[in-house]
Amino acid sequence: MTRMVRINRDRLWASLMELKQIGAYHDQATGLRGVRRLALTDADAQARRRCVDWMLQAGLEVRVDRIGNVYATRPGRDRSLPCVLMGSHIDTVATGGAFDGTLGVLGGIEVMRTLNDAGIQTLRDIEVGFFTEEEGVRFGTDMLGSAVTAGRIPLEVARKLTDEAGKTVGDELIRIGFDGEAHERRPVPHAYLECHIEQGPILAGAGVDIGIVEGVQSISWQRLTIHGEAAHAGTTPIASRHDAGLAAASVVVEARRMCDSSDFGQLRATVGNLGIGGGQTNVIPRQATLTIDLRNPADDLMTAAEQHLASYAGELAAQHGVRIAWERMAKTAVVPFHPGIQDLLAATADDLGLPYVRVMSGAGHDAQEIAAICPTAMVFVAGENGGISHTPREYSSPGACANGTDVLANAVLRLADQP
Numbered sequence: 001m002t003r004m005v006r007i008n009r010d011r012l013w014a015s016l017m018e019l020k021q022i023g024a025y026h027d028q029a030t031g032l033r034g035v036r037r038l039a040l041t042d043a044d045a046q047a048r049r050r051c052v053d054w055m056l057q058a059g060l061e062v063r064v065d066r067i068g069n070v071y072a073t074r075p076g077r078d079r080s081l082p083c084v085l086m087g088s089h090i091d092t093v094a095t096g097g098a099f100d101g102t103l104g105v106l107g108g109i110e111v112m113r114t115l116n117d118a119g120i121q122t123l124r125d126i127e128v129g130f131f132t133e134e135e136g137v138r139f140g141t142d143m144l145g146s147a148v149t150a151g152r153i154p155l156e157v158a159r160k161l162t163d164e165a166g167k168t169v170g171d172e173l174i175r176i177g178f179d180g181e182a183h184e185r186r187p188v189p190h191a192y193l194e195c196h197i198e199q200g201p202i203l204a205g206a207g208v209d210i211g212i213v214e215g216v217q218s219i220s221w222q223r224l225t226i227h228g229e230a231a232h233a234g235t236t237p238i239a240s241r242h243d244a245g246l247a248a249a250s251v252v253v254e255a256r257r258m259c260d261s262s263d264f265g266q267l268r269a270t271v272g273n274l275g276i277g278g279g280q281t282n283v284i285p286r287q288a289t290l291t292i293d294l295r296n297p298a299d300d301l302m303t304a305a306e307q308h309l310a311s312y313a314g315e316l317a318a319q320h321g322v323r324i325a326w327e328r329m330a331k332t333a334v335v336p337f338h339p340g341i342q343d344l345l346a347a348t349a350d351d352l353g354l355p356y357v358r359v360m361s362g363a364g365h366d367a368q369e370i371a372a373i374c375p376t377a378m379v380f381v382a383g384e385n386g387g388i389s390h391t392p393r394e395y396s397s398p399g400a401c402a403n404g405t406d407v408l409a410n411a412v413l414r415l416a417d418q419p
């Protein structure tokens with residue numbers, strides 16, 4: 001006989017609305033109040049402390065590891081068994097909303113409260129956690145905390161990463177009081193579940209609140225620095241120029257052309273940073289820098305896209321007489337989630353009477369890192385306004401958030417009772 005629980009919807013919503021006050025800012029572009037809680041800033045530290053308070057109030061055992069990931073445990077009957085882990089992140093981009101990452105963490109805490117209220121004891125320990133620097137905005141590497149936990153990035157490398165001001169992850173962890181002692185390579189969980197907003201339009205388009213995620217598409221981030229030659233705008237003949245700005249602009253246009261062609265499958269390419277050094281009206285740009293974010297649900301087509309961009313850059317360099325330096329910022333392959341746990345999530349949603357669709361994730365998530373160490377799956381929650389995210393317009397309704405967290409709660413309950 002499967003036990004079923006329902007989370008407290010109002011309590012979950014109240015927590016979401018409370019945490020969004022931390023790091024709140026007025027967004028000029030939208031006129032809305034957004035959330036700016038970059039990893040390991042004072043705002044992030046304050047939000048971390050609030051979450052730890054909630055974890056302690058729920059009677060959980062809290063620990064912090066050496067990369068600042070925070071875990072809270074609800075003991076099971078047999079503590080020798082690997083736990084069931086829930087988690088996500090509470091850091092945001094500079095123009096963030098109230099739901100990205102936060103829903104999975106506060107939802108996980110709400111699951112714990114719900115189990116407490118129902119007086120339910122589980123066979124296995126249940127944990128809820130949040131991972132450091134998921135967004136990668138401040139220190140340039142996304143999913144940092146979970147990647148360290150999964151062993152993809154060594155702790156020493158992660159702690160030495162710097163922000164634009166030259167501050168290191170390690171020093172910032174110490175400064176905000178989250179330089180923990182627990183080993184970053186945590187005990188391997190029985191399973192990991194992450195509830196997260198979809199950040200896309202598919203669920204709303206299908207008229208459902210719930211998505212069961214089949215996997216995460218491949219992500220590739222690169223930084224290009226183009227070295228040209230500064231020269232007089234009026235006297236330098238067009239044919240003699242080494243225009244770094246022109247080469248950069250050509251890369252932007254080519255990236256879009258690649259997406260519009262059918263050669264690279266469902267490629268998505270974005271140049272989110274584009275800068276021209278010098279910045280004088282009457283001087284040909286000497287240097288330009290840009291970042292390219294590539295996404296693809298197929299690994300072979302991602303490789304083809306990367307190779308094409310590299311050869312295109314080679315042609316540009318020859319054509320314009322510029323030098324182009326590449327730096328790989330991040331690369332992750334397609335990560336398929338555990339089929340058995342996907343099916344368990346589907347059965348749970350069925351039992352709750354909640355319709356769902358199965359989807360691939362367009363965004364990167366901590367779950368893709370943790371999938372390397374234990375069976376992992378994700379629940380998506382529909383968003384409004386086309387699922388827009390990384391802007392203060394990001395919004396998921398109280399009902400959708402609660403339904404997703406109900407699926408999380410009951411799936412965790414089943415996993416935690418597996419012998």
Ligand SMILES: [Zn+2]
Pocket residue numbers: 089100101134196365
């Ligand atoms: Zn997120």
